Amino acid sequence: MTSHQRQRVKWISLITVILMGGSLFIFSALRQSMMYFMAPTEILTENPSRPVRLGGMVEKGSIIKDPATMTIHFRVTDFKSTVAASFTGLAPDLFKEGQGVVADGRWDGHVFQAEKLLAKHDENYMPIELADRLAKQ
Known part of the structure; x- marks a missing residue:
């Protein structure tokens, strides 16, 4: 060579x-x-120790707001299992009962501690002004 x-x-x-x-x-x-996306059933069965993204529907009648600490307690369901969750901070405007939610955070074994909330709307979303105009016609 x-x-x-x-x-x-x-x-x-x-x-x-x-x-x-x-x-x-x-x-x-x-x-x-x-960050892995998990449903409530997966959270309960796998018991993750790493940060995950919890996704599901906010259970009706489950939102409890504490205005003094700005903490929101709620439950997320995938219609098989339900997980308790809490979030401290300002929630998105679309966050409400019966709507989809995606929460980034950690599972402590009992409550999902959300650090970030993303509210989802359905595909039939329509601005309020447009819905009012269509209703008047």
């Missing part, structure tokens, strides 16, 4: 090691930031 070929092999090896190291770094960072 000539010196030119040895130098080329060294460069190719170096580039390969750098690319593999970068890929490993990127995949480990993505894995740490990944």
Whole structure:
């Protein structure tokens, strides 16, 4: 093997090691930031210790607001199981009973401690002004 070929092999090896190291770094960072979506039934059966995203419907009659601490206690259901949840902060306007909700947080074994709430609306959403106009016609 000539010196030119040895130098080329060294460069190719170096580039390969750098690319593999970068890929490993990127995949480990993505894995740490990944949050799994779970329904109440899955939360109860798997009892996750990592942060998860809980999704389901807010059970009717379950929302209890504490204005002094800005804490909201509610239950999320997937119509098989129900999980108690709490959130401290301002809830989205669309957050209400009978509506879909996605909550980011942790399961402590008894209550899902939500750090972020996302309220979902159905696909038939219509602005109030438009609904009023259609009702008058």
